[in-house]
Amino acid sequence: MGWLFLAFGIVAAFGLAALLRRAAMQLAPTEWRSALADMPLTAAFGLMVIAIYIFVASAAPLLAPFPEREVVGSQFQPWSLQHWLGTDRLGRDMASRLIYGARNTVGIAFATTALAFIVGSLLGLWAALRGGWLDQTLSRFVDALMAIPSLIFSLLLLTIFGTSVLTLILVIAAVDATRVYRIARSVAQGIVVMDYIEAARLRGEGSWYLIRREILPNALAPLVAEFGLRFCFVFLTISSLSFLGLGIQPPLADWGSMVRENATLITFGDITPLLPAGAIALLTVAVNFVVDWQLYRASGLKEQAG
């Protein structure tokens, strides 16, 4: 029964995505229509899922039936009308914590990825543009950081600096920025040798203008695609750190620690602890669908055909 229900849910979600895509095509401004017209169904599904997550995360206090941190009943209650997904090992409402978890996990993942991208890509583009000793210094420093396995490195840093949400964001962003730096630099190295960059340099343009107006628009497509992938990885890193007890700290709800805290229930055939894991998996898949679509667009196939 459960499997049938799941299959029906997926088909319904895709159907809804198709409908939404059609509606978006009617309403969108003309210059977006061609982009929407060749948007695959998977991308529409991905966008829809992401939109739902954003909605849930931002409207969490309105949607959740109970507060995030309050003990509202006895421990490990089964699913009921009052507590939709039962309660956890302290007696907090699972459904509410799942909804608040979206806010914490997704919000922190987004902030981390954004920070990693701003720092990593700007430094990468700058290094490619200036070359010479600046490029060498930055690149070798990044190489040194990348030589340390990322999970161990973040564990080390978190142990040193303690685990607050801010240090968590900064540490994971620092580790991820090294990867973004590498990609941004190699993409930009192909761009800075172009004659239009030489022309702009000879015009007397500064580095900031060159990065912003001449290089970034040409490097954007691969960076956007990478953003999606990085977002998934950050997500998984936060969840694994939480699972290890060094990520988002209780009593804040987050999906990784929710799995860990309630893992015992799985032994009794209760699937509730798997739901946060499922929420992570669904978002990861959705983001990757959108990333695939962006990669296709970035490869220039679309532009040539148009």
Add this chain to the structure above:
Amino acid sequence: MTGEVLLEIRNLVIEGRAGEEWLRILRGVNLTLHRGEVVGLIGESGAGKSTLGLAAMGFARDGCRISAGSIRFDGIDLRMASERVKRGLRGKRIAYVAQSAAASFNPSHKLIDQYAEAPVTHGVMSRAQAEKDAVAIYTRLRLPNPEEIGFRYPHQVSGGQLQRAMTAMAMACRPDLIIFDEPTTALDVTTQIEVLAAIRDAVRAFDTAAIYITHDLAVVAQMADRITILLRGEEVEENDTRAMLAAPRAAYTKTLWAVRRFQRADQPPPREAPLLSVRNVSAAYGKKPVLHDVSFDLYPGRTLAVVGESGSGKSTVARVITGLLPPSEGEITLEGASLPPDYRARTRDQLRQCQMIYQMADTALNPKLTLRQIIGRPAAMYLGLRGRALEARTRALLEMIELDPGSFIDRLPSELSGGQKQRIGIARALAAEPKVIICDEVTSALDQIVQEGILRLLDKLQSELGLAYMFITHDLATVRAIADDVVVMQHGRVVEQGTKAEVFAPPHEPYTELLLSSVPRMDPDWLTNLLAERAATD
């Protein structure tokens, strides 16, 4: 020619995909080729010459389809033939020589390995035979050290040699038909001669039929027995080479013939002081010296052509002037004042005075910016124009380069043709209101009709604005058309300089003589006579 018919193409229609539609690239073309005959295919870019050349092998590029007509090669219908049959023919009985040999060779295999591949695969020769045979063909194509050259990698031989090695490769199985797709377009004039002579010789010796695709009429006049002219996928005219050269019939053919006749009006000798002077400049890339004691002057309202083969240092001079490569000795002066050697040390006004137009418009324009942004930026930056003044200036610049501002201003470079892109490059240079414009091979990537348009435009702008041009080129026809003064360079030194009349009138320096005599002429006997002459003097 009365030989047996080898290839017969009838009413060939080839379509290419553009989004949802199929556009016709060839619209019913006929072509007949006899054994041992060379047919020249001429047309602008986009005329469908290469598509027709590939169709002669029964091949259509990705995204293209053969939708009507017939291709018969020696009794085999190539449209109906299976891939297996066609694979058996290709490389063995029909061979192909591409425009860029450097891009067509696999860089990680030796020349001989790539030579032997076709005969061994098709079972024509054993590997040992093929190696022996390669030496014979390399000798025939006059490659230096024929015994040894096959054991080099593609990057270890020069461009002209590589192009001949590719021709040798095409001849490996002694095919009945070779398709040459612009084999000399990317080469210097002096190298071109060697390749042309070698190809013609080998084709005659083995009695091979050939389709020779080019946009250079003078080249095709040397190579082809008959010429077919294509325009937008349709045949315009077809005749024997001599007959067509003597009396072109179609109006389009006549315009093709007339292209080389653009000639800038003679200028009076310069009266003012030089605008920009290069004084005893030497420069090096790292430790490798590339320029030795180069000096010349640019005058307002005049065009200085810097001529030389690739590697002569002519583009390096431009890099020194713009400040990208600070010279090791000497200096650049602008209106009498010395310019800082590095562009980063120059003032904004000094940068503004000297603008550059690049050879490849594709890489010189940022593909993600609209023309409004590309042209508007220098005007905003140097002249401080904003809002409506900037808009008006951008539109005026588009009008100067003869593009309609209304329909072009918000386009991206990808929505323009090659010639239009080059015009945008000109507009961007003009937007800075410079005194000097350096044109680095600006016409060499364009076909002749478009070239002429660009040259006329540059000439018109020069007489309106009194600009000084420095025109870097290896094409002496362009020099004849547009230059007032000429500097001839070889191995980083100035070999000869003076006004155009002085440089082009005898007596010449030996190198100038070599360059001048290597420019193909529209005379079918030119190559034969030239080779005889050179053989006599050697």
